[in-house]
Amino acid sequence: MPFTLQGEIYLKNGKIIDFTEKEGYIKIINKDTEYLFEDAYAYPGFCDHHGHITGLGRSLSMINFAECNSAEECCEKAKNSNQNFNDWIIGYGWNHENWTNKKLPDKTIIDYYFPDNPAYFIRIDGHTAWVNSKALKLAGIGSNPKSPSGGNILQDDSGTPTGILIDNAMDLVNSLIPRLTENNIESFILKAVDELVKFGITEVDDMDVDPVYLNIFKNLDDTKQLKIKVNSYVKAQNDEYLKTNIKPERFNNLGIRGIKFYSDGALGSYGAAMIKPYSDNKMSSGLLLISRSDFFEKCKIGINSGFSIATHAIGDLANRLVIDVYSNLLEEYPEISSRLRIEHAQIVHPDDQEKIKFLADKGQKIIASVQPVHCISDAKMARKRLGRRTRYSYPWKSLQDNGAILLFGSDFPIESPDPIIGIHSLLNRIPISEKKRWFPGETLSLEEALKGYNSNFEINQCNRLNLIRKNDPADLTILDKNLFSLESRNIRAAKVIATFVNGKKVY
Numbered sequence: 001m002p003f004t005l006q007g008e009i010y011l012k013n014g015k016i017i018d019f020t021e022k023e024g025y026i027k028i029i030n031k032d033t034e035y036l037f038e039d040a041y042a043y044p045g046f047c048d049h050h051g052h053i054t055g056l057g058r059s060l061s062m063i064n065f066a067e068c069n070s071a072e073e074c075c076e077k078a079k080n081s082n083q084n085f086n087d088w089i090i091g092y093g094w095n096h097e098n099w100t101n102k103k104l105p106d107k108t109i110i111d112y113y114f115p116d117n118p119a120y121f122i123r124i125d126g127h128t129a130w131v132n133s134k135a136l137k138l139a140g141i142g143s144n145p146k147s148p149s150g151g152n153i154l155q156d157d158s159g160t161p162t163g164i165l166i167d168n169a170m171d172l173v174n175s176l177i178p179r180l181t182e183n184n185i186e187s188f189i190l191k192a193v194d195e196l197v198k199f200g201i202t203e204v205d206d207m208d209v210d211p212v213y214l215n216i217f218k219n220l221d222d223t224k225q226l227k228i229k230v231n232s233y234v235k236a237q238n239d240e241y242l243k244t245n246i247k248p249e250r251f252n253n254l255g256i257r258g259i260k261f262y263s264d265g266a267l268g269s270y271g272a273a274m275i276k277p278y279s280d281n282k283m284s285s286g287l288l289l290i291s292r293s294d295f296f297e298k299c300k301i302g303i304n305s306g307f308s309i310a311t312h313a314i315g316d317l318a319n320r321l322v323i324d325v326y327s328n329l330l331e332e333y334p335e336i337s338s339r340l341r342i343e344h345a346q347i348v349h350p351d352d353q354e355k356i357k358f359l360a361d362k363g364q365k366i367i368a369s370v371q372p373v374h375c376i377s378d379a380k381m382a383r384k385r386l387g388r389r390t391r392y393s394y395p396w397k398s399l400q401d402n403g404a405i406l407l408f409g410s411d412f413p414i415e416s417p418d419p420i421i422g423i424h425s426l427l428n429r430i431p432i433s434e435k436k437r438w439f440p441g442e443t444l445s446l447e448e449a450l451k452g453y454n455s456n457f458e459i460n461q462c463n464r465l466n467l468i469r470k471n472d473p474a475d476l477t478i479l480d481k482n483l484f485s486l487e488s489r490n491i492r493a494a495k496v497i498a499t500f501v502n503g504k505k506v507y
Helices: 053-059 071-081 107-112 133-138 168-174 183-198 212-223 290-302 316-332 352-362 372-392 396-401 419-430 444-454 488-493
Strands: 009-012 015-021 023-028 035-040 041-044 046-051 088-095 119-123 127-131 151-157 163-166 201-209 231-235 254-262 308-313 340-344 368-371 405-408 476-479 496-501
Touching: 023 041, 035 496, 046 183, 053 088, 053 183, 071 107, 071 119, 071 168, 071 212, 107 119, 107 127, 107 133, 107 396, 119 133, 119 163, 127 168, 133 163, 133 168, 151 168, 163 168, 163 290, 183 201, 183 212, 183 419, 183 496, 201 212, 201 254, 201 476, 201 496, 212 231, 212 254, 254 290, 290 308, 290 316, 316 340, 316 352, 352 396, 368 396, 372 419, 396 405, 405 419, 405 444, 419 488
Parallel strands: 009 023, 046 201, 088 119, 201 231, 231 254, 254 308, 308 340, 340 368, 368 405
Antiparallel strands: 009 015, 023 035, 041 476, 119 127, 127 163, 151 163, 476 496
């Protein structure tokens, strides 16, 4: 039962029925078809355990600011694109931490380029919007506005909104943007799936899904157009899933598995909830987006309906809240630890890691679903925000040693969905544009990395062997290299040759 295989793999009815190990090639043998790949290696299919499928498809269809180096460059790109959505100018992916001027932008420059059309530009983390005066006026946001609970309308010293909306404040403008049509959503899903299979991804835990989109996913699944397996975690922060008739169930490639909450915002926009103020902004400790009592009660409703719980938590205060509430839930429901997930778990105080260990020692291992690429892309910014607290940020090995079950993903479209980049990050922890490992004691082995990217993970059994085995679904990723023969720093040299889902070649 190997981690990787050269030889012949025999399939029937979408499952692996046998395999033989032979050197030099991979041959996939089905009833009517054979595929031969010379000098290639088969792996269990990659699963991205935290992504946003419609978000990826939409990001591929909108103005992308990821490569821009200034606010002016973003606006120039938007102007030159000539794209608008029902008169709105919408863009995605700006990151002021990568600009020469690292201050948050304001509405002045966006007003210059777009005086007449409302503009809504989403930061790379999805937790901050940069808007113009036209959008603020449509939203009724004037001087000295009151920020909504769990959000922040940034203002200058005179009380004038700057054009930056954080977390729940984004909804004040976002709610005014015309709804996407079913055709829009279907197009985004198909475009995203076509992109994902290029990276050997056979399965995705799709986070924060709008429940009204589930019928579109279901129709694509029914008509065999959903080429990968999708496990939906549906919006729950404002009881969205309760307003529909959904329940946990599995169809073909589509499954409705869980519900998604947010406990805080993002580190880059000072929205992550911290126990103590930010090292580079002593006036802010971030934002908690839900109270402990509300979160506990909402989780109980979901658990009683059979759902798994996935909760976004980045700051150490947010992780403390989630771990404490999960601990309280396990007192009432001692058997559900494998249905409790912390999404991101980026900054986890040692005291709270001890709480995870206490639970694990009782056989109650909760899941930490982490995104390795965030560590290498955020390191420079995280040092500024956290100071000495970086020593317990992105604590992969510590979480694992304290009994958490680690799952890996990318948070696409915020980061590239490529699992090879994620594996490289887990093995090396070398920040972008740097040469040295950052807290190398938190790196993981290749075997551990592959386990966390396992597409055959059963959430209720915690079956994490990640081996090519008989009777498993024929979800396979074919690479041109044996990852185990590469130096850890050279892992990114591996390329995807083909992707199979249920025995069908989808890339």
